[in-house]
Amino acid sequence: MTERPPQAPSWTALEKLLACLVLSVAYVVTGRAGLLLSVSPGYATVVFLPAGLAVAGMYLGGPFTLVGTFFGSFILNVWVGSLIRGQFDSADITTGAVIALASAMQAAIGGTLLRRAIGHPSSLDMPRELLYFLLLTPIFCLTSATLSVVGVWAVSGVKSIDILANWVIWWVGDTLGVLVGLPVVLVFAGQPRELWRSRGLSVALPMILSFGLFTAIFVRVSGWEKGQSLLEFQLRSQELVDTIKSTLEEHAAFIEQLSNGFTSRRVPIDRQDFHNLVEKLLERFPTVQAVEWAPRVRSGERQSFETARNPMHQTLRFANEMDRAS
16 A cells, blocks of 8 residues: 555644734744835835745645734834835735735735645655745746735835835845745644754754844844944035135135225225225135125215216216316
C-alpha cells in the first residue's frame, strides 16, 4: 500500500478566533516595522512581511484567516494614515478599508493558488513546488499593489507622478514579503511538523536576522541622510542670512554717505549736484541699482517749481538769456 500524504489539521472555533487575533497583531507589528522603510506617501515599502503572513494564513488555515488579515491591515493603515496626515478623519478610515480589502483579496487569491499548485500540506522542497511558489508569488501580488494604489490615489489624492513608483514598490514589497514571510510562518506552523521544525535554524532564523539587520541599517542610513540634509539646510540658510545682512549693511552705508553729501554743503543741493554725488556712490555700492532725485517742495513753492520745470518755460528762459547776451 502507498503511504497517504499527511492531512491538514482541522480547526476548532476557539483556535480560529485565536489564529485571527494572532494574525492581526502580527500584521500590525511587522507592518509598522516594515513601513520604516516606506516611500512617500508612506503606505508602500520595499519589504512588506504582513503580505507573507496573510498568504500563509490563507494557505494554512483557509478563508477564516481573511478576517484577521482584514482587521490587521485596516488597523495598520488607519494608524499610518493618521501619522501621515497629522490628524484622524474619515479619509483615513476609507483608505484603511480600501487597502485592507485589497490585502484580504490578495491573501485569498495567493493562498488558493498555492494550495492548488503545490498542495497542502507541503514540505516545499521539491523543484516543482519551489518553481510554482516563485512564479505565482509575483503574479498574485499584483492584486494589492493595483487596488491599493488606485484606492489611495482616489481617496487621498496622491499626485499622478507618484502612482507608478508607488505601484512598483508596493508590488515588489509584497512579493518579497511573501517570498520571505511564508517560509518563516511554515517553520512555526507548517506541516509536516517535524520537517518544518527542523528548518528553524537554517531557514527562519537567517531570514528574521537579515530582515532585522536590513531594517536597522536602512533606518540608520536614513537618519544620517536626514542629519546631512538638515546640516546642508542650516548652512544654506546661514549663507542666505549673511548675504541679506551684508546687502542691508551696504545699503545703510550708501544712505549714510548720501546723507553726508547733503549735510556737508552750505548751499542747497540741486539736481546736477545730486547726479554727480550719486554717480560716484553707485560705483562704490554696486548692490544699489538706482536713486531718484525727489526734492522737497512746500505748498507755497509748488507753482513756481512746476513752472520752472515746464519745457516751454525753459525754452523761453533760454531765449531770453540769448537775447540779453546779444
